[in-house]
Amino acid sequence: MDVISVIRAKRDRQPLTDEQIDWTIDAYTRGEIADEQMSALAMAILLNGMSRAEVARWTAAMIASGERMDFSSLSRPTTDKHSTGGVGDKITLPLAPLVAACGAAVPQLSGRGLGHTGGTLDKLESIPGWRASLSNPEMLGVLDEVGAVVCAAGDGLAPADRKLYALRDVTGTVESIPLIASSIMSKKIAEGTGSLVLDVKVGSGAFMKDLPSARELASTMVELGTDHGVRTVALLTDMSVPLGLTAGNALEVRESVEVLAGGGPADVVELTLALAREMLAGAGLEDVDPAEALADGRAMDHWRRMIRAQGGDPDAPLPEARERQQVTAPADGVLSRLDAYAVGVAAWRLGAGRARKEDAVQAGAGVEWHARPGEAVREGQPLLTLHTDTPERFEYALGALDGAVEVDPSAEAREASTSVVLERVSP
Ligand code: URA
Numbered sequence: 551m552d553v554i555s556v557i558r559a560k561r562d563r564q565p566l567t568d569e570q571i572d573w574t575i576d577a578y579t580r581g582e583i584a585d586e587q588m589s590a591l592a593m594a595i596l597l598n599g600m601s602r603a604e605v606a607r608w609t610a611a612m613i614a615s616g617e618r619m620d621f622s623s624l625s626r627p628t629t630d631k632h633s634t635g636g637v638g639d640k641i642t643l644p645l646a647p648l649v650a651a652c653g654a655a656v657p658q659l660s661g662r663g664l665g666h667t668g669g670t671l672d673k674l675e676s677i678p679g680w681r682a683s684l685s686n687p688e689m690l691g692v693l694d695e696v697g698a699v700v701c702a703a704g705d706g707l708a709p710a711d712r713k714l715y716a717l718r719d720v721t722g723t724v725e726s727i728p729l730i731a732s733s734i735m736s737k738k739i740a741e742g743t744g745s746l747v748l749d750v751k752v753g754s755g756a757f758m759k760d761l762p763s764a765r766e767l768a769s770t771m772v773e774l775g776t777d778h779g780v781r782t783v784a785l786l787t788d789m790s791v792p793l794g795l796t797a798g799n800a801l802e803v804r805e806s807v808e809v810l811a812g813g814g815p816a817d818v819v820e821l822t823l824a825l826a827r828e829m830l831a832g833a834g835l836e837d838v839d840p841a842e843a844l845a846d847g848r849a850m851d852h853w854r855r856m857i858r859a860q861g862g863d864p865d866a867p868l869p870e871a872r873e874r875q876q877v878t879a880p881a882d883g884v885l886s887r888l889d890a891y892a893v894g895v896a897a898w899r900l901g902a903g904r905a906r907k908e909d910a911v912q913a914g915a916g917v918e919w920h921a922r923p924g925e926a927v928r929e930g931q932p933l934l935t936l937h938t939d940t941p942e943r944f945e946y947a948l949g950a951l952d953g954a955v956e957v958d959p960s961a962e963a964r965e966a967s968t969s970v971v972l973e974r975v976s977p
Pocket of ligand 1: 634635724729730731733734
């Protein structure tokens with residue numbers, strides 16, 4: 551087998567054989583295929599696609615490149631959620647302890663943020679003392695004791711994807727449905743969860759900008775999960791407007807704690823409960839009502855235990871950025887546009903995200919918005935507050951927001967927009 555014939559086959563729109571796929575993933579993981587050759591293949595896949603059979607084999611080969619976790623020793627059913635990434639998407643933070651409070655076990659192996667979407671681990675690391683890296687026995691211990699653990703995925707899980715994702719990130723080959731689906735599902739299947747709920751974001755702040763491509767990604771992933779014995783469903787959710795009222799690490803922890811305390815923005819509460827219901831159904835606990843566990847403090851209790859179990863202090867004050875700057879409404883009217891992608895890029899430029907894997911993030915940096923599209927605003931009223939430790943970043947962040955926030959003086963205020971959940975995809 552040689553890699554040049556594999557690249558040529560995909561370049562010429564021929565389907566890859568099972569042997570070609572198995573060999574390619576194995577040889578790339580072992581370092582026998584060079585990064586420039588794998589980039590050429592990834593670009594050919596991005597341009598020419600893969601059939602469902604090729605995606606299934608590619609995913610199976612990536613799973614086989616590493617270890618598989620085993621949660622069979624736990625007394626509770628396992629269930630997990632994966633989001634394809636959005637702006638202000640802090641849902642894992644209230645969701646994991648909420649579902650644990652309802653009786654399931656949630657093993658959330660998460661990643662760090664790269665680009666304009668934040669990473670769950672970066673958010674939790676803004677809590678003083680909290681530790682993302684756990685050994686496998688430590689992780690099982692927290693899961694057994696608390697029912698939820700959010701930690702960094704170990705190096706042993708789908709190492710082929712770890713290498714390939716880093717390469718795609720710097721070669722313009724992230725936005726390919728077969729590559730995204732196989733990347734996400736190889737990690738989730740190797741993680742060993744019994745059921746999985748996918749939150750596939752749609753809109754300017756997401757990988758998938760329109761419903762047809764989001765549907766295709768969702769159905770590809772649901773099929774992959776189902777074929778591997780993981781009960782999998784997907785919700786397509788709106789990411790044209792950012793979620794909640796904050797984007798940035800400590801800012802999002804604060805908002806998540808508000809949700810756990812029974813408050814918080816309506817869209818964050820709605821999506822948390824919708825995903826919790828799906829996760830509980832996947833775990834065979836469809837009769838448990840997550841709204842009750844949120845209202846009576848059990849979810850908050852599990853959050854506090856989960857943070858403490860990983861060295862964090864849930865009562866410690868969260869870091870705040872040293873500098874703030876406001877953007878005010880230019881006129882009386884209605885906020886007609888708040889673009890998710892632009893808000894994500896602004897938060898990233900303020901220091902909440904990183905440009906390279908090894909960069910540090912600022913815990914307090916980010917963007918807060920004080921109105922949502924459809925709300926009436928008055929001239930001079932603060933629309934956004936930008937937070938950073940490094941004020942020289944304000945101008946750069948404001949550049950990202952140019953044209954992304956609009957007030958329409960002649961529009962009528964309307965009720966909070968419709969549900970964030972747009973569609974459900976099941977096997
Ligand atoms: N998240 C992943 O894990 N992989 C992708 O390819 C895209 C998003």
